[in-house]
Amino acid sequence: MADLTTTYLGLHLKNPVVASASPLSKKLDSIKRLEDAGIGAVVMYSLFEEQITHESLALNYFLDRGTESHAEAQTYFPDLGHYNLGADSYVELIAKAKAAVKIPIIGSLNGATPGGWVDYAKKIEQAGADALELNMYHIATDLGMSSQDLEQTYLDLVSDVRKQIHIPLAVKLAPFFTSLPNMAARLVKAGANGLVLFNRFYQPDIDVETLEVTPDIRLSTSEELRLPLRWVAILYGRVEADLALTSGVHTGEDVIKAAMAGASVSMLASELIHKGMGRVPEILGEITRWMEEFEYDSITQMKGSMSQKNVADPAAFERANYMKALQSYDNR
Numbered sequence: 001m002a003d004l005t006t007t008y009l010g011l012h013l014k015n016p017v018v019a020s021a022s023p024l025s026k027k028l029d030s031i032k033r034l035e036d037a038g039i040g041a042v043v044m045y046s047l048f049e050e051q052i053t054h055e056s057l058a059l060n061y062f063l064d065r066g067t068e069s070h071a072e073a074q075t076y077f078p079d080l081g082h083y084n085l086g087a088d089s090y091v092e093l094i095a096k097a098k099a100a101v102k103i104p105i106i107g108s109l110n111g112a113t114p115g116g117w118v119d120y121a122k123k124i125e126q127a128g129a130d131a132l133e134l135n136m137y138h139i140a141t142d143l144g145m146s147s148q149d150l151e152q153t154y155l156d157l158v159s160d161v162r163k164q165i166h167i168p169l170a171v172k173l174a175p176f177f178t179s180l181p182n183m184a185a186r187l188v189k190a191g192a193n194g195l196v197l198f199n200r201f202y203q204p205d206i207d208v209e210t211l212e213v214t215p216d217i218r219l220s221t222s223e224e225l226r227l228p229l230r231w232v233a234i235l236y237g238r239v240e241a242d243l244a245l246t247s248g249v250h251t252g253e254d255v256i257k258a259a260m261a262g263a264s265v266s267m268l269a270s271e272l273i274h275k276g277m278g279r280v281p282e283i284l285g286e287i288t289r290w291m292e293e294f295e296y297d298s299i300t301q302m303k304g305s306m307s308q309k310n311v312a313d314p315a316a317f318e319r320a321n322y323m324k325a326l327q328s329y330d331n332r
Contacts, residue, residue, distance in 0.1 A: 001288070001292075002287075002288050002291035002292055002296065002297065002298065003297060003298035003299065003300070004016065004284065004287065004288065004298075004299055005298070005299065005300075006040070006259075006264055006265060006299050006300070006303075007242075007264060008041070008194065008242050008244065008264040008265045009106075009130075009131045009168035009170060009193050009194045009242055010168050010193070011041065011104045011130055011131065011168070013040040013041055013103075013104065013265065014038075014040055014103075015038070015039075015040040015284055015287075015299075016040060016255060016258075016259060016263070016264065016265045016266055016299055017038075017039060017040050017255060017265070017266060017268070017280060017283055017284060017287075018039065018040050018041045018042070018043065018244070018265045018266065018267045018268075019034050019039050019041070019042045019043060019267070019268070019269065019272065020043050020246050020267035020268060020269045021043045021044060021045050021046045021108040021110075021133065021135065021269070022045060022269035022272075022273065023045060023273070024045075024269060024272060024273065024277075025042050025043070025044045025045045025097075026045050026093075028093065028096050028097060028100060031097050031100070031101060031105075032100055032101060033277050034103075034272075034277060034280070035101045035102070035103050037277040037278065037280035037281060038280045038281050038284055039103065039277075039280050040103065040104075040265065041103050041104040041105070041106060041130075041265070042097070042101075042103060042104075042105055042106065043106045043108050043133055043267065044090070044093070044094060044097075044105065044106065044107050044108050044129075045108065046108040046109065046110035046135050047087055047090045047107075047108065047109055047110065047120060047124075048110045048111065049109070049110065049111030049112065049113065049115070049117050051086060051087060052087045052117040052120055053115070053116075053117055087120060088123075091120070091123045091124060091126075091127045092127070094107055094124060094127040094128060094129050095127040095128055098127070098128035098129070099128075104130040104131065105128070105129055105130055106129060106130060106131045106132065106133050106170070107121075107124035107125075107127075107129040107131070107132045107133065108132070108133045108134075108135055109121060109124070109132065109133070109134050109135065109161070110135040110136075110137055111134075111135075111136070111137075111157065112136055112137060112138035112153070112154075112157070113138075113153060113157065114153070114156050114157050114160045118157070118160050118161050118164055119164065121134075121161045121164040121165050122164040122165055124165075125164075125165045125166065125167050129167060130167065130168075131167050131168040131169070131170060131193075131194075132161070132165060132167060132168070132169050132170070133169075133170045133171075133172055133196060134157070134158065134161055134169060134170070134171050134172065134192075135172040135196075135199060136154055136157065136171060136172065136173055136174070136199070137174075137199060137201070138150070138153075138154075139201075147177075147178060151177070151183060151186070154173075154183075154187070155186055155187065155190045158171055158187055158190040158191050158192055159190045159191055161191070162190065162191025162192075163191075168193040168194065169191060169192055169193050169194070170192065170193060170194035170195065170196050170242075170244065171187050171192040171194070171195055171196065172195075172196035172198075172199050172246075173187070173195065173196070173197070173198065173199060174198055174199045174201065175197070175198045175227060175228075175231065180231060180235075181234065181235060181238065181239075184235055184239050184241075185238075185239055187241075188239050188240055188241045192241055193241055193242065194241050194242040194243070194244060194264075195235070195239065195241050195242075195243055195244070196244040196246055196267065197228040197231050197232055197235075197243065197244070197245055197246065197247075198227065198228050198231075198246065198247055199247075200220060200224075200246075200247050203216070203218075204216065219270035219273060219274055220247055220248050220249075220250075220270040221248065221250070221270075222248050222249075222250045222251060222254055223248065224247045224248030225245075225247070225248030225249065225254050225257065225258075226248070227247070227248075228245045228246065228247055228248065228258075229245065229248075229257055229258065229261050230261075232245050232258065232261040232262050232263050232307075233261040233262055233306065233307045233308050233311075234307075234308045235262070236261065236262025236263075236304045236307035236308070236309065237262065237304060237307060237309045238309070242264040242265075243262055243263050243264060244263060244264060244265045244266070244267055245258040245261070245263040245265075245266050245267070246266070246267035246268070249266045249267065249268040249271065250268065250270070250271040251271075251283060251286060252282075252283045252284070252285070252286025252287040252289075252290060253286065253290070254266065255283065255287055256287060256290055256291075256302070257306075259299055259302050259303050260302050260303070260304070260305050260306035260307075261304070261306055261307055262303060262304040262307040263303075264303070271283075
């Protein structure tokens with residue numbers, strides 16, 4: 001039978017299908033169901049920098065409230081039994097998940113700037129997380145901030161988080177860097193053990209009737225696989241880090257393509273949200289049947305076989321292929 005096992009961030013996974021950060025991991029029962037369905041690992045839903053900072057400020061407010069109002073209040077403290085810090089609940093869920101399931105549990109922090117909030121990286125490690133994914137999400141709207149400044153902020157953030165933990169660290173990043181390979185190499189040097197390609201940014205819409213900017217999160221499609229597939233193939237074997245492909249993973253064929261490009265794992269959420277966790281065994285079955293039909297013994301055997309460094313025509317991943325693709329329409 002085909003061997004679906006793989007390694008990611010030094011972790012041994014029974015297969016390369018991983019649940020990416022999403023609402024699916026907000027409840028312990030859902031995490032258990034993902035394991036029962038056969039998922040290789042679970043990335044927890046993201047804990048946001050703004051959430052930690054806001055709640056920390058709120059806690060400070062309640063701790064300080066009334067302490068200077070009169071002499072007797074100098075030792076006053078609020079009843080913290082009714083004040084539940086959501087970030088701490090996140091850490092508690094990780095601890096419960098680790099006690100309840102055997103698959104790797106990967107924590108997720110979402111932020112863009114260095115600061116005291118990165119202390120939660122250590123708390124996530126102490127809760128038992130097998131690894132941490134740092135999801136760097138920032139929209140550069142400041143005309144005075146250069147690309148160099150922004151990149152350095154990212155690198156400082158990775159370095160700060162790396163100093164907090166000993167478990168493996170993956171960085172989930174966007175594709176919008178002028179020189180993605182250079183940035184990838186610098187992130188690895190700053191302490192990243194893995195790179196997750198790519199973050200799907202929230203894109204606002206405009207309601208022309210109410211004249212409001214509206215949140216509109218769309219689920220991905222397999223068509224979105226091409227962008228991360230290309231960059232995984234280009235980076236494979238050129239950076240000393242594991243690569244995870246996310247955005248556009250919906251079928252067993254998508255996972256096979258990702259592995260051939262060089263991804264250690266494929267992360268998905270939209271497919272599971274749309275069609276249910278029953279898709280996990282179906283996808284694993286699709287992978288197994290394909291491997292048996294084309295006589296592949298293991299995921300390791302196919303990994304990176306279609307990366308840029310291993311294909312017969314490396315230019316297929318570069319600009320040269322653009323002209324070739326356009327010329328294909330000339331004969332129609």
